[in-house]
Amino acid sequence: MAHIIWTEKALDDFETLLVFIAKDAPMAASRFAQQMIFRVELLQDHPLLGSEVPEDDTHTYRKILQSSFRIIYRFAEDAIYLVTIHHAARLLDFDDVC
Numbered sequence: 001m002a003h004i005i006w007t008e009k010a011l012d013d014f015e016t017l018l019v020f021i022a023k024d025a026p027m028a029a030s031r032f033a034q035q036m037i038f039r040v041e042l043l044q045d046h047p048l049l050g051s052e053v054p055e056d057d058t059h060t061y062r063k064i065l066q067s068s069f070r071i072i073y074r075f076a077e078d079a080i081y082l083v084t085i086h087h088a089a090r091l092l093d094f095d096d097v098c
Contacts, residue, residue: 002047003079004040010071013085017069036066040082047075055092 006014014036022029042049043064050062053072063070065088072083072092086092 001044001078002075004044004082005079006082007084009084010082017085032067036069036071036085039064039066040071043073043075043080047080053092 014033018029018033021032048062050064050071050073052059053061053063053070061072061074061083063072065071068088070086070088070092072086074081074083084092
């Protein structure tokens with residue numbers, strides 16, 4: 001079982017997203033948070049569950065989807081590093097993330 005590590009960037013992204021959703025729909029924000037945490041926890045037993053991130057030429061990063069957001073992570077030895085949570089319609093600039 002892999003250990004999940006939330007980077008500061010991923011935690012900030014998660015919090016910002018939930019605050020934004022909660023402004024109009026607090027219950028929806030709560031449900032969204034639960035769903036996203038459930039998806040992330042699946043990675044503990046299935047670290048290669050996600051697909052490669054197309055913008056990553058190094059093939060280091062993977063993604064899983066939750067609604068219209070990509071949860072970007074990398075798997076190293078027995079740890080999964082959550083790097084960022086990014087809207088799926090936007091291209092990812094790794095200079096800003098990694």
